[in-house]
Every structure is written in structure tokens, then in C-alpha cells.
Amino acid sequence: MALSHIIHLWGALRPFADGAPTISVSASTIRELFRILTEKYPGMEPHIKRGVAVSINGQIYRDQWDTPLPQGAEIYLLQRIPGG
């Protein structure tokens, strides 16, 4: 059974959640989190398609959607970081 997590949204995603800085989502992995976000907040879908990074307890994941979301983890969604 998927665990419930508090998901911190960065500013660009908040308008799609009525301005809320955090939302509660039950998900086991990054993939499940993105699937639920796309279903519940369709406005986030273009951002997720363009690339959203997920910080789990301070470690930033850009690509590995199988990464589990541990119980009680601090989870932030961030824009996908480009580099030079």
C-alpha cells in the first residue's frame, strides 16, 4: 500500500494546486507520484513532460523514476536542472 507523503511544490507548480505550497499524495515511487499528479493536477503535466526533478531527503533525482519514496521522506519537486 502506497504511503502518504507531503509534496513540496516550487512556485511554478503552485498555481495548478490552487496556490498551495504543499500537497498530500500517496505514492510509492517517483513514477507513481508523477502519474497521480498528472491525474489530479492536469496543469502539471506539461512540466512533468518537460522534466521535473525530485529531491528526496536532499538527494536530487532527475531521471530514475523507479526511486522509492521512503516513509516520512522530505520530498520537493524542482525544475529540471540544465547544465553547461
Add this chain to the structure above:
Amino acid sequence: MSLDSHSSDPMNPGLVERKFKVIGSRVARPDGVDKVTGRARFGADASAPGQLVGLVLRSPHAHAQIVKIDTKAAEKLPGVKAVITSVDLPDYTNGDRSMLDILENCMARKKALYDGHAVAAVAAIDAATARKALALINVTYKILPHVTDVDEALKHTAPIIHDHIFTEGTPQKSEMPSNQNKHASYGHGDVEQGLKEADVVISRSFKTEQTHQGYIEPHSCLASVSPDGAAEMWVCTQGHFVYRNQCAILLGLDANKLRVTSSEIGGGFGGKTHIWAEPLALALSRKANRPVKLTMSREEVFRCTGPTSSTSIDVKLGVKKDGTITAAFAELRYHGGAFPSTWAELGAQTAFACYDLKNVQTISKDVVVNRPKTAAYRAPSAPMAAFAVENAMDEAAKAIGMDPLDFRIKNAAKEGTKSSYGPVYGPIGIGPTLMAAKNHPHMKAPLGKNQGRGVACGFWFNFGGQTCVDVNITPDGNVTIAQGTIDVGGSRASIAMAVAEELGVTYDHVRSTIADTSSLGHNDMTDGSRGTFSTSMAAIFATRNAITVLRNRAAKTWEINVDDVEWKDGSAHPIGKGHGNLAPLSLKDLAAGAGNTGGPIAGHAEITADNAGVSFGTHIADVETDPETGRSLIKRYTVIQDAGKAMHPSYVEGQYQGGAVQGIGWALNEEYVYGKDGRLQNAAFLDYRIPVCSDLPFIDTQILEIPNPNHPYGVRGVGETSIVPPLAAVSIAVTNSTGVRQTHIPMSPPRVLKSIQDAKAK
């Protein structure tokens, strides 16, 4: 994967304790001889039988509607084999706006959006004919009002560049088209309350001008499209797989039919992460049915590839007399050139990342202007944000009578700090770099007349990404590696070192090459300081897979169980009872017998190397400023940065020095100058001055090794952080040498002289 433990004190973590045999040595670079003898082949060195010369016609206007393009006369010119416009590049992007933006940047469609925007291209038998053909193309423009300044573009009086851009991220949905493509904010706490609690409030505005990465090698590619639809391209790039993928989409090709081979690269620094003229070369070749080589001139590189943003930043800091920061705020406005971007948002994420702040907020405004599409430039967006924030930090420290370095140490982020961009930090290296700076002899060296010293910090995220590597054992017992990440800063040596370390052989037995796009799975670009971090990890795993094969082959040879075979020091050794008479089998022995034990011996690994770990650096700059002319010279410069584990210290030092030098050029000289007509005035190295050796002292470096727990050897990306602090460190040094706070980059002699004269006039 296991790592040696290290201290949990973020201000004094232990060094990497693992003893390596190859890693950490300074082996000879595999490309060194070829590069110093001219044998190395760069982008423009590719050639093919029957190749044509490609040239591009570019808009002389900053903003104009393209009413008509008449190419008939050019097409009739003898020797011209193809002329293309946007008509020859139909939209295959299937509703993907970001890909359509790339296509539109490569070739203007309805409007020319900046001075230098491509509007047509030709392929001819020689350059002279191609130039004549360009002159015969007649473009009818309707000139539109333009805007090239980031603040001007935000005014309600500014011309709107795109009618399809509405500001994303605002609390209320935008109803009108805007030049601001994105709004974002980061932070926590209550900044207003924090400012009320402050004893001193510093409030400043800063500007930085647009700069180019200044790589010495211009963009060049050779494209050849066959009538059967298969295509090849030889190109200088930071990511040939990404070039392959994007060009295939834009040309309507299947990716497997476009084989891209990368050349040696004469610098990129982010500017060769985007495609520019490559789709045009492919489209010309397809139309001409001949190979087409398209090499940009230096003027084209400046006018129409991807420089960095110019910026406008406001910073406010609230500070108590004991040095506690009570509030930090910044609004950052960056432009992305003529296309939507997220550069300001990156600045907002990085601006205060070095510090432990109770109340912090950053707001970003990403803006479009009539300038070329901006690209990443080494830790993109962070140097400008650090310039503004670090100057405010310096000013705040002085306002409360505290040493600026001690002020930074007091407020430095540490393990457990909630970062200004959100997440809580694990073990990080900002504290150690600051302490190393405090203890560095440079800080105690006396300063001369008209000299000033500046210290500044910098942060960059780093990332990993998709990577795969093949390790092959040759029949004579040596090793080849096929890697898919471009070697920009020495990764071929580092990857070979990692494989040698794992196998237990010496470096000279291992050689790595960059495979073409048809020889390996997809690899992300060499950007984000990911090349050595992610490729060495994939190479280590590929080698471990090869070692499993080697142990199996030894077990077959000895007719024993594989569990009774151990790999050690480059050989298979029998372990366990009853095998005492078996002599070890070397790599050479096993390779020689491979045909009789199962065939070629190889290892492969494919990974997504996420979780790269953030990076910090601290720089010290001494500057002497001539009060009569405003000219500043760097007298001494020191870079201190955490490398995790320096696989090849010479390359790491080179990255630190290169980033510092580019930052110094940005700080003192480099600047895009646009005229009132919206045209670039200084598209040449004579007028756009990058630092040369005679401008600089030796750049001193200090490598800290705080192991990254997410890499088998503790490696951290090192390529980008070194460009973050220089703008700030040098500007603080000039502030101290002149007594006038410097708020506008670059600090060219006229600008510094004016600041001195303005201060005297007050």
C-alpha cells in the same frame, strides 16, 4: 558499492581514505600528442568526397516580419546545388513547442527574431559561389519594433515578441501575451518579519551584461544524406546523441538512420549543448544529394549561437550586529534571448544556496528579448546571482564591522540546513572551502597600493544522467572502452583510469574512445558536470561485469566452480581447498584463450546516474585598479573547491583554473554591445575581449576531497562550480581597491572610471 566512512562534522569532514593505485595519479592524457601536433581532428577537419560548402543568410534586423524570400536567382547561379528556407524544414515536431522553438531558432519561419537569425541557406561547389548565391537571395522584411534589454522588455510599452507566450507560474492565469515567459519563487520563512528584526538592511541593484562562452573552435559539421534516407553527420558537440535525436525529429528521420560521429571539441562550456546549423546542413545535403560542410565564422558564433543571459537583480539582506542574517531576498530578471527559458529560475534556486537562512525568498522573471537564444554557460545562471548576493554579503559584513569571511563562515549552510531552494542538505562542502580560505596563505599576503582583495562563494547542483559504457578485452589482453559522453575536459583519461583501477592493471593497458551514435545506447550530453561522474560510474560497473566474465572463463579453464575464483591485481586466482597447484591466470592468459572458453570477453553497463551531489567553492582574488584609467589587473587568484575524489588532479586543477579565468573575463571585460538598431556591435575577438595568458597570474588551486557517497570512488562533478564565484570575488576586490561598490558587470575601464568619478561627485 561501499565507501570509507568520513566525519559527520560538515566543517571538518575526513578525507577519502581508500588507497587507490591508479585513481589520483597524473597519467599522460591520451589526446595530448595529437592536440599539440595538429593531428587531432576537430569539427572543420571532416571532409567527404564531393562535399559542398554550406553558408547561411542571416537577418540584419533585430525584429522583422519575413514578407517574402525570393531564391530564384540564387538557384540559377552555376555551382549552386541547393537553396533552403523554412519551407524546406517542415514542422515535424508534433505539437512539441520546445522542439518547434529549436526549429524556429535554426531557421526563422514567419519572423526574424534577432540580428543574425538564419533566414535561408545555400550549398554550392565552393565558398565564393555560395557567397554570391547568398547575395542573390532577396528577402523582403517588414521591420518591427525591437527590445534587447531585460528590464525594458518587461515594461508595458515594450513590443511583444511572441503572441503565443503567456507568463507561466503567476498566481493568476495570464490573459495577455507577455515578454515574461515564466515567474517562479523559492524560499521559506517570513522575509518581511526578518527585515523588521534586522539591525542593518542592505538593499542593492545589480546588472550583468551578456557574455559568450568564447570557445576557440567555431561550430562545424559535415552532413551527408543518402537518397535512401540514411544520413551521417560529423560534428563538434557536447552531446552527439542529443544532436542525433533532435536533428532526427526536425528532419523527420528515424533516429537509427542518422549516425552522428563527434569530433574533438575545442571548447563548449554549454554552448555546444544546443543544435544551431546542423539541421540546415542536413536539409541542404538532402536537397543537393551531396555531402555539405557548414562551418560558422567567428562573427556567426557571436551573433547566432547561444551566449548567456544579461541580467538585472535586486538584493535585500537584513542582518543583526552579531552577524546573524535575519532575512534575504532577491528578485532576478534574466533573458533567454528570443525564446522562452528558465535561466532566471535557476538563478533564484542558486542565489542563496551557500547560506543557512531562517527567512529567505527569491523571485525569478524569465524574459524574452530580441537577442540570440541563450544557452547554458558553465553552472548556468549561478555566477550572476552569486555576483549580486556575495556583494550584498560583503557590504552587510562591513556594515556591522565583521570580517566578510567570518560573516560567511557564521552563516554557511551545513548538514541539516534547509536550503534556500527547498530541500534539507546532507553533508556538504561549503564550510570546508571557507575554512580552507581562512587558513590559506593568500589571505595573509600583504596588498600593495591601489590593490584590493575579494572573497566569494559559489554553489552548483551537478547532475548525472543516462550513460552507458562498453569495456572490451582485446585478444592480446589489453582493454578498450567505448564511451558515449564527449570528452570535454579529460574524461577519456579518467574513465581509462577507473577501468584500470577495477581490473588491477596499469593505465597504459587501457584506452577509451568516444563511440558514434550507432555503436552505443543513448548517452546524455557532457554538461552539468556529469561527464566524469556518470561515465566513470558506468565504466566501473561495466568492468565489474567484465570481471564476472573473466572469473567464469578462469573457472572453465581450471574446471572448477566460479565461486572458487577471485579476481585480484589483474589476474584470476583460485581460492578454496584443492586448488593450491593452480597458477593465477592473467588478463593476457584469459584473453588468449577466450575463443575456447565462450568467445570475446566484454562488460557493459547502462545507468541513470542520479543523485550527483551538490558542489561548493570559495575563491580569493587580488586586484589592482588604476585610478586614472579604471583598468583592473588580477594580481593573485586562488580557487578552493570540493572534488569529492580527484580522479586525475591535473584535470581537476585545469577545470578550476579554466572556470576562474572565464569568470575573470566576464567580470572585467566581456560584454555583448548592442546598438540602438538592435544589432550586435562587437562580434569579433578584437572587440569582445577574453583574457589571454598575459592578462593573468597563475591561478592557484586547492582541491578538497570530501567523498561523494553516491559514487563508488567518491567522485563529484567539478566542471562548473569554478565559474560561479569569480564575478563576485573580482568585483568585491575592485570595490576594495577603488572604495566604490561595483554593481555592474563587466567592470570595464570606462565603467569603473565612471563609478569612481560619480562617487567623487557625490
